[in-house]
Amino acid sequence: MKKQIRKWLTILVPLLIGIAIIYYQFTTLTSDEIGKIKISFQKANYYYILLSLVIACFGYWSRAYRWKFALNHLGYETKFYNNFFTVCVSYLVNLTVPRSGEISRAALLKKYENVPFDKAFGTIVAERIVDLLIFLLFVFIGFISQFEKIYQFLLSKNIAIKTIITSGIVAVILFIIFILIWIYAEWNIILKLKKKLSGLIEGMTTVYKMKDKWMYIFHSFLIWFSYLCMFYVAIFALPETTDISFDIVVMGFIFGSLAVGFSNGGLGAYPFSIALIFSLYGISNNVGIAFGWLVWTSQTILAILLGLISYVLLPILNRNK
Template sequence: MKKQISKWLTILIPLCIGISIIYYQYTTLKPDEILKIKNSFQKANYSYILLSLVIACIGYWSRAYRWKFALNHLGYQTKFYNNFFTVSVSYLVNLTVPRSGEISRAALLKKYEDVPFDKAFGTIVAERIVDLLIFLLFVLIGFVSQFDAIYQFLLSKNVSLQYLIYYGIATVIMGVIFLLIWIYAEWPIILKLKKKLSGLIEGMMTVLKMKTKWKYLFHSFFIWVSYLSMFYVAIFALPETAEISFDIIIMGFIFGSLAVGFSNGGLGAYPFSIALIFSLYGISNDIGIAFGWLVWTSQTILAILLGLISYVLLPVLNSNK
């Protein structure tokens, strides 16, 4: 019973968050802004959206290709189409429960390639660690390059430098306290977390021990470059966003990526975050919302179509087993 409740909550809570954001965003829009958003969808150049989707497919391919290096390191030779299709299905599953696609991905590989679930899942965990580190690099570059703009925005919201210093000191103190608890505490929850963290570190070390680690790392960076590229290409779909600078693009990309984890596939949260970031640079709210929905809708449709096609083709292409 508890498992069923927990399962439904993991689906419903992100969904409710996404719907709440959509409701808030819609109710705060003026009639003329809603009309402008509709006009933006009508006049958009969808050839750039299509190009963005092609780049996204290349990212899917690279993620599937990168996976083979980790699997080969463990001694498993898998068919590339099975890697690609399971990756595609995982994107579809992530639209229901955030990050649940990793579990389905490992389960499908177990079913069609007989790779043990725990080993397949371990390679996926290692991927996520590498992806997180690369994303943090993007975040660092973005925030350093946009420090002045962020600082001016905080000042406009009456957030003083003194407050930020106090907040920073408090964060450091809390970090030291957590570190001391982590090192010396014998609480069951801490011991459990340590055990899980050791598994993550072990998965990360697997990447460093690969003979093909440089190819693996190349594809890891290539995947994120493809993500950024598909976002960049999409700006040309609207005349109002076609001339924005790369600084704005990278900040929109960062916050859009963060928003995906707040609801089912970024439902509501993605367009909201894009509009918020774009507004810091003088781009009107209606244009930011329209652009956010264009990108989110197109990428979601791609994930659904590729996921469904892959789910159908997996048993067909593996029917001889």
């Protein structure tokens, strides 16, 4: 019973957060602003939205291609189409329960390529760690270049920058302590955990040990470059966003990426965060909302279509196994 409740909560809570954000966003708009948003959708140049989706597909491909380096290191030669289709399905599943796609991806690879679940999942965790480090690089560059603008925004919201810095330092110290305990402690509970997670750890350490680590890292940057390009190309879809500078694009990209984890695939949170960050640079609220919904809707439709097609093709292409 408790498992069922927990399962439904993981689905409903992010969904309700997304719905609440949408409700808040649109109830605070005037009828004139809503009318302008509708006009933006009607006048948008969907050629650039389509181009953005093509670039996004390239990111899917690169993610699937990168995965083979980690799997090869563990001794598993998988078919590329299985890698690609399982990646596509994982994007679809993530729209229902945030981060559940990683589990489905490892489970599907076990089913169609007989790669042990814990090892496959370990390589996915390693991917997420690498992705996080690259994203933090984006955050660092973006926040350094836009420090004054962000600082003034935090002051306007009565948020002390000292509190944020202190919290960050404490978090880093606690993380270092945890790593040291994990590596050096001989406690029974730590030893038992290491034994149970041995397959997962083996998958996670593939990046450091693999022969093709530089190609893996290259594709890791390529994936994030494609994400950024996907976002950048979309700004040309609306006349009001065509001339925004690249530093604004980077900040929008950063906050949009952060918003994805707040609800199912960024439902409500993504357009809200884009409108918020664009407003700091003098872009009207209705334009920011329209742009955010254009990007989010198109990317969500792509994830649904590719995920469904992949889910259908996987058993068809693997039926002779």
